[in-house]
Amino acid sequence: MSLKQLTCANCNATITAPQVASIVVCPYCGHTFEISTGKKLEYYMFPAYVDSASAWRKTVQFILRRYGVPEDFNTEANLRKTELYNIPYHVFSCKAYSSCFYHGNQASYIEVRNISILAARTGTWLDGFAEKLYFSVRGRSFFNPNQAQKSRFYLPTLDYHRAYNMAYQFITSQAISEARKSCSGFKGVDKAEVNYLGLVHYPLWLMEYNYKGKTYRVLMDASGGKVIFVEYPLSTKSRTIMLTAATIMIIVGLVSGLLASFISPIGILSGLLSSIIISSPLLVKALSLKDKGSETPAQRRLSSEAWRAVEALTSITSFRLPVLE
Numbered sequence: 001m002s003l004k005q006l007t008c009a010n011c012n013a014t015i016t017a018p019q020v021a022s023i024v025v026c027p028y029c030g031h032t033f034e035i036s037t038g039k040k041l042e043y044y045m046f047p048a049y050v051d052s053a054s055a056w057r058k059t060v061q062f063i064l065r066r067y068g069v070p071e072d073f074n075t076e077a078n079l080r081k082t083e084l085y086n087i088p089y090h091v092f093s094c095k096a097y098s099s100c101f102y103h104g105n106q107a108s109y110i111e112v113r114n115i116s117i118l119a120a121r122t123g124t125w126l127d128g129f130a131e132k133l134y135f136s137v138r139g140r141s142f143f144n145p146n147q148a149q150k151s152r153f154y155l156p157t158l159d160y161h162r163a164y165n166m167a168y169q170f171i172t173s174q175a176i177s178e179a180r181k182s183c184s185g186f187k188g189v190d191k192a193e194v195n196y197l198g199l200v201h202y203p204l205w206l207m208e209y210n211y212k213g214k215t216y217r218v219l220m221d222a223s224g225g226k227v228i229f230v231e232y233p234l235s236t237k238s239r240t241i242m243l244t245a246a247t248i249m250i251i252v253g254l255v256s257g258l259l260a261s262f263i264s265p266i267g268i269l270s271g272l273l274s275s276i277i278i279s280s281p282l283l284v285k286a287l288s289l290k291d292k293g294s295e296t297p298a299q300r301r302l303s304s305e306a307w308r309a310v311e312a313l314t315s316i317t318s319f320r321l322p323v324l325e
Contacts, residue, residue, distance in 0.1 A: 009033065022159035023119070023199060025088075030143025032199055034160065041160070042198030044140035045086065048147055048222040052082040055205045055225075059218050062227045068234040073211065080215065081208040084151035084222060086201040087130050088119040090163035091137055096175035096192040100183030107183055108190075111175040117163040119156035119199065126206055126219055129228055133202065139223060140200050147203070156199060168194045204228070 002019045010031035017024050017035075025032045025043060032043035050058070056079045063069055063077075070076075096111045114137055121127045172189045203222035208215055216231040 006035070009038070017155050018157065020157045021155040023088075023156040025143075025148075025153075025155060025199070025201070027148045027153055028145055030145065030148075036159075042196075043143065043200070044198060045143055045147065045201040046135070046139055046203055046223040047141050047144060048084060048151075048203040050205065050220065050222050050225045052084070052205065055082065055207065055220050055222065056209075058225055059207065059209075059220065059227060059230065063230060063232045066232060070211075070233055070235040073233070077209050077211045079207065079209045083206050084147075085122060085126065085204045085206055086148065086151045086153045087122070087126075087133075087204060088154055088156045089116040089200050089202060090119050090156070090158065090160060090167075091116050091197040091200055092164070092167040093195045093197055094167055094171035094193065096171040097190045098175040098179040098188065099190055100179045107179075109175060109178050111171060111178055113171070113174075114197070115167045115170055116200075117158065117166050119158045119163065120154040121157070122152070122154060124206070125217070126204060129219055130204070133221075133228070135202060135223075137197060137200070148201075151203065153201070160196065164194060164196065168192060 003016050004019055004021075006015045006017055006024055007013070008015055008026040008029060008031050011026060011029040013026060013028045015024055015026055021035065023032065023034050023041060030043060032041045033039060034041060060074065060077065064074060092115045094111075094113055094115050097108065098111070099106055099108045101107075116133070116135065118127075118131050118133075122130070171194065172192050175189050175192070205218070205220040205222045207218040207220065209218065210216075211233050214233070216233070217229070218227065218231070219229040220227050
């Protein structure tokens with residue numbers, strides 16, 4: 001990546017920035033400005049309350065609560081690498097007003113939210129998770145030069161104007177969607193307000209660990225301490241149990257579909273499809289070498305439902321659902 005040298009107008013320090021950077025944050029004093037105009041911008045960062053040792057302890061505790069983890073995981077897993085990333089976001093406070101007609105009456109809706117737009121990509125696998133990261137701006141703090149200098153500190157490559165347009169399009173589409181859910185006579189977006197709250201850097205721990213010669217990845221929120229993404233091994237026994245449970249589900253689906261076929265000719269097909277869909281999380285986990293968990297609510301829900309099915313179909317009386325921190 002080609003770089004350029006800039007001088008901080010506040011402390012006169014030399015700043016090395018990528019050629020594609022649109023906004024610069026001085027890693028020594030926190031002075032933040034737009035390169036093209038020199039305009040000073042509001043800037044904050046989220047403190048990394050969780051250090052590397054705590055991040056690894058939390059990861060191990062999280063993994064040990066997952067179903068199917070080998071019994072020797074705690075003694076055989078070894079942390080290989082930890083690195084703190086500080087990822088930039090443009091943050092906007094947004095409101096959009098929409099209206100529609102229902103039986104001759106007009107209904108009005110307002111969509112209010114803070115929107116964080118990822119301002120730079122790292123070129124690593126964490127980018128897909130960083131795009132979907134949501135956080136409350138109430139946790140932001142002032143610049144910490146020690147944290148900035150001891151981490152991978154990324155400067156924004158997405159300029160303010162493009163980020164503003166993205167936030168505007170998002171909030172208006174949300175307002176339109178909300179109005180259309182309630183009324184058939186959609187009128188449109190009456191007004192949208194998008195206010196720039198500033199640039200923030202959010203800290204994420206990127207970790208790798210080894211277990212019996214294989215490498216697994218972890219992504220953790222360094223400010224809140226939550227596991228965002230984790231890979232962990234499954235024991236052969238647990239994969240066998242899940243494969244058995246998935247097979248039973250498919251057989252049950254076929255039998256129920258066969259019975260339903262006496263009523264409807266598509267019964268057996270619908271029974272087979274529904275059983276495959278229900279058992280697919282178990283099949284994926286059973287046939288894979290790594291089990292991948294996530295902190296997203298949808299995946300937590302899916303995982304819990306799958307494990308309940310395992311317990312019901314295999315009579316595992318000692319099974320416990322994981323308790324997430």
